[in-house]
Amino acid sequence: MIETLSIAKTATYGIQPQVLDRLARFNFLFGTNGAGKTTITKVIANAAAHPHCTLVWKKGTPLEPMVYNRDFVERNFNAAPRLKGIFTLGEQDIANLEAIAAKKSEFDGIIRTIEQLTNTLQGQDQNTGKKGELADLDAHIKDKCWDQKQKHDEAFKHAFTGARNSSERFKERVLTESASNTAELKTLEYLRDKAKTVFGATPIIEASVPDLGPADIAIHESNPILTKKVIGKEDVDIAELIQRLSNSDWVKQGQALYEQSRPTCPFCQQKVKDSFEDSLSSYFDETFATDTKAIADLQSAYTRDADALRARLKAVVDGGSRFMSMDAFDAERSAIEARLTTNSLLLANKAKEPSLPIQIEPMSEMIATASKLVADANAAVAAHNEIAKNITKERADLTAQVWKHILEVELKAELTTYAGKRAGLNAAITKLNGQIQGANASKVAKAKEINELENSATSIEPTIEGINSLLKSFGFRNFTIAKAEDGPFYKLVRGDGSDAKDSLSEGERSFVTFLYFFHLLKGSESASGMTTDRVVVFDDPVSSMDSDVLFIVSSLIKSLFDPLRKNAGGIKQIFVLTHNVYFHKEVTYTSDKGDDTKAGERSYWTIRKGLGGATVEHHKSNPIKTSYDLLWEELRRPEKSPLTVQNTMRRILENYFKILGRMDFDKICDQFDGQQKAMCRSLFAWVNDGSHFSHDDAFYTFDQASIDTYMEIFKQVFVKSNQDAHYDMMMTGPN
DSSP states (O other): OEEEEEEOSBTTBOSSOEEEOSOOSEEEEEEOTTSSHHHHHHHHHOGGGOTTOEEEEGGGOOOEEEEESHHHHIIIIISOSSEEOOBEEOSSOHHHHHHHHHHHHHHHHHHHHHHHHHHHHHOTTSSSHHHHHHHHHHHHHHHHHHHHHHHHHHHHTTTTTTSTTOHHHHHHHHHHHHHHOOOOOOOHHHHHHHHHHHSSSOOOOOOOOOOOOOOGGGGGGGOGGGTOOOOOOTTSTTHHHHHHHTOHHHHHHHHHHHHHHTTBOTTTOOBOOHHHHHHHHHHSOHHHHHHHHHHHHHHHHHHHHHHHHHHHHHHHHHHTOTTSOHHHHHHHHHHHHHHHHHHHHHHHHHHHOTTSOOOOOOOHHHHHHHHHHHHHHHHHHHHHHHHHHTHHHHHHHHHHHHHHHIIIIISHHHHHHHHHHHHHHHHHHHHHHHHHHHHHHHHHHHHHHHHHHHHTTEESHHHHHHHHHHHHHTTOOSEEEEEOSSSSEEEEEETTSOBOGGGOOHHHHHHHHHHHHHHHTTSBSSSSOTTSOEEEEEESTTTTOOHHHHHHHHHHHHTTHHHHHTTOSSEEEEEEEESOHHHHHHHHOOSOTTGGGSTTTEEEEEEEOOTTSOEEEEESSOOOOOHHHHHHHHHHSSSOOTTTHHHHHHHHHHHHHHHHOOOOHHHHHHTSOHHHHHHHHHHHHHHHHTOOOSSOOSSOOOOHHHHHHHHHHHHHHHHHTTOHHHHHHHHHOOO
16 A cells, blocks of 8 residues: 655645655545645556656555546546456356465465565665665765765875765775775875875976085094104204203294294394204204195195085085975084084194194094985985876875775774675675565466466456446436447447447446446456556546435445455555545545544545645544534534524535435425425425524424424435435434
């Protein structure tokens, strides 16, 4: 059966979907003409033709919709030259009927199996069951994957290209990478640092940092002249005095000054003897001259190398490479230059005082430290330039490494759990699909067996007899239905055998079409299929019919209710839609007051036209109450008012018998005798006059006995008019 119907964007229905849920076995919809009733029936008949409307079937099992509406009338009567024959099962072949019933029971069992398997697979709402568990599992892993996107998007947005704006695509990318990624696992710090270059603007080739070169200046640190005491010749007569005074350097300076003040001593201003001058020349011999020259050469070489080193240090700073740790290098540069200055001063002192042993401070370690900074920078430059030369490959490699980190570090536990659960669910789903497929194959085979049995036991003749019997019993004697001469068709004929189809009145045409549909519910337009389960829909079946047929149609429809309640036959759900208050009242009436409140037994709806389109409203009980109902309610009261009861009866008779029409009130009154006949005429006189005063001016005194008499006459009017069923229904009260 249909559990829910949603309708939108079609005919009178607007954008906002109108939902009929809580549908029951019996569903009654009331609405004025043009409100949108027929549209609902068209959706039930063919939901696929209405893309904005949906039907939800119980346990996901669709049933055959059989819909009586304008389309059915047009298709089967107005547009068709003949009525298609209705095949029904012959009641004489008991064995065949029992075989069909047994096969149908087996067929129903297969349907239940399919429903159970389908429920396990996907639930009644198609969103639970094993598929629902799988969807929940996918949703969970999707959220976990998306958390990683949010966490790393700023640093790795390039790696996430194509999946950044969709959690579903990001999840699919994770699963794809999980199956194929073979990249090397890197630390997050490494990935972030490399991403700054690789995922940034396309890099350009960078210049290397100038190298500091070999530490040549360090060679001078081991020159032996530094520690040598450079003094004069020891066997000269003045050597002993100079050594005792340790003023060799002072004497040497004086010798240089003497060249300018000769023959006077530059210090004491006395004339120097020739022998003293010879002694000085002998003391500062060739060895002394060689050593002092070595000191001068060392000082010159050191100054040269120091200047070269300073220039190379300056070149590094001036280059301003972004790969250089410039703060660290500046510190090393300052230390190197300070030490160069110190060593230069030491060498200057050595040149001034050759006899003074010195040791200049070492430079190798400091230069090595600075050179290491340069080498590190150049390694970074080389790596950068390698990236710049191969940026496409580098980006691809880094992208793979980013995903590898997410797979192996961030999501490893989640993905392991997900893979295990998904494998189990997929196995279960595959098994269930296989079982459902097998059950469906069994269903097809069983349906074929039923069809074969039906083909051997069906005939269109019983329908002819059934329709003609109803036509006759309800007073339609001007035409009958007969079997056509050329195949399984029916024709409408007059008593003289002439074709009656085109000469039927509107009411006759509507009634015979309804009877055709009514019998079609028990059969099929083909020689098989009459035992299929069905949803039956009646859309304004009394439209264009005479009022007396209204009650006949409602009775026929209600005759389908009991088999449905007992779950006997193929009809599993009924919809009745109408705009006729009296028909609605008749068809919804039930003598069992409990039926209306049984869970799943009935649902009541009203359909209204609005500015935004048609709307539907659900009601817990029958919402159609009329002034006619209220009049009957007055008569059902134990204490009836003597002043109003007669007028109430008259108004009921006026309402009811004007609906039926063609009622001969005189003939009805003639069936009474004596005073009752006069009282009957009194009632009908008021109807004919149209008077609606609150009480009668007749001579009858209205005591309780009179009320009882009038109530009996009132009842007999219905009995003698063959409308006692209506009287009984209304006096019983609302359902």
